[in-house]
Amino acid sequence: MVQGCIREDRACQQELFQRYAGKMLAVCLRYARHRMEAEDLLQDAFVKVFDNMARFEFKGSFEGWIRRIVINTALKNYSKKSFQQEQIGLDNQPEHALSPPVYDNLGAEHLLNLVNQLPDGYRVVFNLYAVEGYSHKEIGDMLGVQESTSRSQLVKARKMLQAMVLETQKVAI
Amino acid sequence: MNKHHPLDEAFREQLQGLTVETPTHLWAQIEQKRNRRHRLAVWLGQHKPLALVGVAALAFGAAYGLWSARNPDLSAFPITPSAVVMHVEAIHDVKVAKAAVLGDEGAAAVLPSSTALLAEVSAPSSPAALQTLPAEPLSGQTTLEEALLIMPVEKAVADQAAAIAMPTAGHSATEFSPTVAPQKEAALPLLPAVYEAEGPGKKLGLFAIEPKCAEFGNGFWSFHLDLIASPDLAFNELQARDANYEDYAKSRQDTESRLYAFSSGLRLSVVGDNGLAFRTGVNYSQVTEKFTYFNGFEEDIRIETIRDNQGNIIGTDTIVVIGERYKVTRNVYEMVDIPFLLGYEFRGQRLNVSVNAGVYLNLMFRQRGDFLSPQDLTPVSFDSSDPEAFPAFKRQAGLGYYGSFGLAYKLRPGLSLLVEPHFKIFPKSVTQENYALMQRPMSAGVFLGVRKQL
Numbered sequence: 001m002v003q004g005c006i007r008e009d010r011a012c013q014q015e016l017f018q019r020y021a022g023k024m025l026a027v028c029l030r031y032a033r034h035r036m037e038a039e040d041l042l043q044d045a046f047v048k049v050f051d052n053m054a055r056f057e058f059k060g061s062f063e064g065w066i067r068r069i070v071i072n073t074a075l076k077n078y079s080k081k082s083f084q085q086e087q088i089g090l091d092n093q094p095e096h097a098l099s100p101p102v103y104d105n106l107g108a109e110h111l112l113n114l115v116n117q118l119p120d121g122y123r124v125v126f127n128l129y130a131v132e133g134y135s136h137k138e139i140g141d142m143l144g145v146q147e148s149t150s151r152s153q154l155v156k157a158r159k160m161l162q163a164m165v166l167e168t169q170k171v172a173i
Numbered sequence: 174m175n176k177h178h179p180l181d182e183a184f185r186e187q188l189q190g191l192t193v194e195t196p197t198h199l200w201a202q203i204e205q206k207r208n209r210r211h212r213l214a215v216w217l218g219q220h221k222p223l224a225l226v227g228v229a230a231l232a233f234g235a236a237y238g239l240w241s242a243r244n245p246d247l248s249a250f251p252i253t254p255s256a257v258v259m260h261v262e263a264i265h266d267v268k269v270a271k272a273a274v275l276g277d278e279g280a281a282a283v284l285p286s287s288t289a290l291l292a293e294v295s296a297p298s299s300p301a302a303l304q305t306l307p308a309e310p311l312s313g314q315t316t317l318e319e320a321l322l323i324m325p326v327e328k329a330v331a332d333q334a335a336a337i338a339m340p341t342a343g344h345s346a347t348e349f350s351p352t353v354a355p356q357k358e359a360a361l362p363l364l365p366a367v368y369e370a371e372g373p374g375k376k377l378g379l380f381a382i383e384p385k386c387a388e389f390g391n392g393f394w395s396f397h398l399d400l401i402a403s404p405d406l407a408f409n410e411l412q413a414r415d416a417n418y419e420d421y422a423k424s425r426q427d428t429e430s431r432l433y434a435f436s437s438g439l440r441l442s443v444v445g446d447n448g449l450a451f452r453t454g455v456n457y458s459q460v461t462e463k464f465t466y467f468n469g470f471e472e473d474i475r476i477e478t479i480r481d482n483q484g485n486i487i488g489t490d491t492i493v494v495i496g497e498r499y500k501v502t503r504n505v506y507e508m509v510d511i512p513f514l515l516g517y518e519f520r521g522q523r524l525n526v527s528v529n530a531g532v533y534l535n536l537m538f539r540q541r542g543d544f545l546s547p548q549d550l551t552p553v554s555f556d557s558s559d560p561e562a563f564p565a566f567k568r569q570a571g572l573g574y575y576g577s578f579g580l581a582y583k584l585r586p587g588l589s590l591l592v593e594p595h596f597k598i599f600p601k602s603v604t605q606e607n608y609a610l611m612q613r614p615m616s617a618g619v620f621l622g623v624r625k626q627l
Contacts, residue, residue, distance in 0.1 A: 008212065010204075017200055022192035030188060039199060046203050051215045108187040115184070130181035131188050158180055 002062065005053045013050055020063065021046070024070045030115055030127050031074035045073040071132065075142060078120050106168065114164050122157035129154050225534060226511060399440040399454070399591055401622030407434035407460040410613040412602075418609040421547050425610065428545055429504065434460040434616060440512065442624075450516040452529065458508045458597075458616065464543050466500040466552045500552055504542025506614070510535050512575060525589065527579040533597060535570035547609040565608045573599040581624050593620035 004012025024045065028038035048069050056065055106114075115123055128134045128142070129150070139150040217224045411426055413419045438456035473494040481487050514531030539557045546553040546563065556562040577595035584590055595618060602611035 014200060017203065018195075021195040021199065023190070025195050026188070026191040026193045029193065039196065042195075043199060043203050043206065047206050047211075050203075050207060054219065108191050111184055111187050112191070115188070126184075130178070131185050133185075158178065161180060161184075 002053065002056060002058075005050060016049075017046060020066055023063070024066060026112075027067060027070050028074060029112055030131065031071070031077075031124060033116065033120075037077075041070070041074050041077065045070040048073060071128075072142075075124065078124055078143075106165065110168070114161055114168075117164065118157055118160060121153050122160060125150050125153040126157035126161070221534075225513075393446050395444050396627040397442040397444060398625045398627055399438075399442060399452075399622055400625075401440065401591060401593065401620040402437035403435060403593075403595070403618035403620040405434035405436055405458065405460070405616040405618035407431060407614065407616040410611075410615065412611045412613075414609055414611060418547060421545070421550070422610050424545050424550055428465055430463050430465070432461040432463050432503070434458070434618075436616070436618065436620075438512070438620075442516075444518055448518045448520065450514075450518055450527065450529070452514040452516060452531075453512055456508075456510045456512055456533065458510070460506045460614065460616070462504040462506075462542070464500075464502040464504050464552070466502075466543070466545070468498040468500050471496050471498045500543070502543040502552070504544070505540065507537070507539045508535055508570060509537040510573065514575060514577075516579070523583045525579075525581040525583075527581070529575070529577045529579060529593075529595075531575055533573035533575050535573065535599075538566065538568060538570040538603060540566050565604050566612075567603055567605055570599050570603045570614070571601050573597050577620070579620075587626040589624040591620065591622045591624045593622075594618075595620055 001012050001016055005016055021042065025038060025042050028041040028045070029035065032038035032041055045066075049066055052069070056062065115126065118126060124143070125139060128139045129136065134142070136147045136150040136154075139145075140147040143150070408431075409429075411422045413422045436456060436458035438454055440452050440454035440456075442450050442452040444450040473496065475492045475494070477490045477492060478486050479488045479490055510533040512531060512533050514529045516527045516529035518525050518527040541554075541556040541558070543552045543554050544563075544565075545551065554562040555565045557566060557568070575595065575597045577593045579591060579593040581589040581591050596616070598615040599613055602613055604610060604612045
């Protein structure tokens with residue numbers, strides 16, 4: 001299929017899109033503010049995937065390669081400013097200890113919705129660190145910010161998410 | 174993976190593998206974005222060397238076209254016979270026609286040549302006839318009558334022709350045409366003789382150079398082909414990407430030493446009359462180094478028997494030889510580049526001096542050999558043709574800067590001996606970004622070769 005895509009075979013390209021689009025749209029939804037932006041990101045990312053297919057060296061996971069392109073495309077949407085002008089005010093807020101089952105009860109879509117409510121900088125760092133598994137050093141390199149900035153954004157993102165989860169629980173009770 | 178915080182883990186578990194439904198219109202929009210124009214742009218971007226070669230070829234084609242246009246081709250030259258030549262031709266036709274009409278083969282054989290006729294018409298008695306001649310070329314099918322009508326040939330000659338033609342009553346002038354035309358064509362090769370008869374001091378219109386016409390081989394552009402080769406002195410600048418790898422960089426420098434390097438190429442130059450030159454072609458360069466790795470000590474134990482005079486074994490001798498073991502590899506780096514150079518030539522009578530500068534676009538960068546692994550400082554192969562080898566180098570080295578000072582000594586017209594001291598530097602690292610070191614190759618040498626003017 002990859003070879004077919006390199007040869008610009010439309011059928012192969014469509015098959016590849018259908019195979020990975022669902023997963024990649026979910027990735028885009030985590031980085032975008034809303035669904036329309038996520039769909040735009042997905043389109044741009046797949047255009048890049050097809051344009052650069054010949055550069056795939058068949059080393060490592062193909063899905064991982066596509067995911068990396070999708071994430072890079074999403075990151076390009078956010079300038080360094082996003083991380084410098086982020087809202088403050090969460091520094092003195094205590095961190096609530098919530099047990100894992102609380103999150104399990106919420107469901108994937110609800111968690112996705114919570115992530116989308118985070119400010120840009122928090123959301124990106126949280127996604128990269130917590131979901132994708134990048135280190136703060138890697139995040140710093142990717143975003144062009146200090147490691148410490150990444151750490152503080154993550155802490156604030158966690159606090160905010162915990163607060164939102166607690167709020168959800170209160171409403172449920 | 175960051176698995177420490179429960180919140181992180183909870184989000185990862187639920188979101189990492191999440192799949193959502195994709196709207197069908199997205200694929201159509203992607204196809205729309207990746208239209209033919211977009212694909213062409215991407216292809217050109219991915220094949221920059223090929224695209225640049227294409228552009229260079231087009232530029233050369235255009236330059237060559239311009240050059241050809243300025244240097245006339247004799248076969249296509251608008252030849253307008255001079256009045257004198259036309260007059261001689263007409264007289265010759267008349268006489269050939271006469272011989273044909275009379276069936277007098279002997280007369281045809283003794284016909285005066287165009288040279289003799291030229292002398293005849295150039296006599297002082299006929300200047301008026303020469304002045305009245307039109308400068309229109311004769312058609313190949315001109316008949317005798319037409320020839321007589323359009324050519325106000327000297328009266329005596331015309332009358333003589335008519336008098337001879339008349340007795341063959343019943344033959345119209347047009348009937349002569351099939352015979353006359355080939356005879357007239359046969360007279361044309363005599364034109365050089367006409368030119369000779371004019372003498373060196375007098376130029377005929379046929380060979381006169383038009384005011385706007387460039388001379389052959391001396392147009393606004395001249396093309397040269399250089400065949401060059403050079404022994405080179407090659408260096409590698411090794412720089413650690415990270416302070417942690419500075420020792421590794423030093424270890425590599427200690428284990429690798431220069432052996433020899435050379436480069437050779439074929440270069441096409443377009444040189445303008447103003448001295449500006451554009452050069453391109455193809456260049457191959459090779460750098461050979463020696464990698465020496467100390468592989469520990471080796472002990473060689475030999476036991477020799479000791480015999481007495483009768484040959485009986487009386488004991489043994491143990492010889493222990495301790496030596497150092499080295500792994501030695503010949504490392505080869507090969508490059509194929511396309512030069513794009515601009516130069517300026519100062520022209521002397523026999524010696525042309527030029528200064529050149531530009532870029533070398535690397536098409537291929539290939540390596541084979543061993544170096545120390547950044548992980549454990551043991552030998553590892555970096556052979557570019559082996560997929561299992563350590564992937565340290567890029568496939569293409571990018572752009573290199575080139576500068577040279579050329580001397581071209583004219584051996585004979587169109588052929589010069591070329592001596593060109595030069596240097597070449599690749600400013601960007603030729604190693605991959607995830608490799609511990611940045612490596613920038615540079616070389617200097619003296620090209621020796623020949624330059625042929627095309």
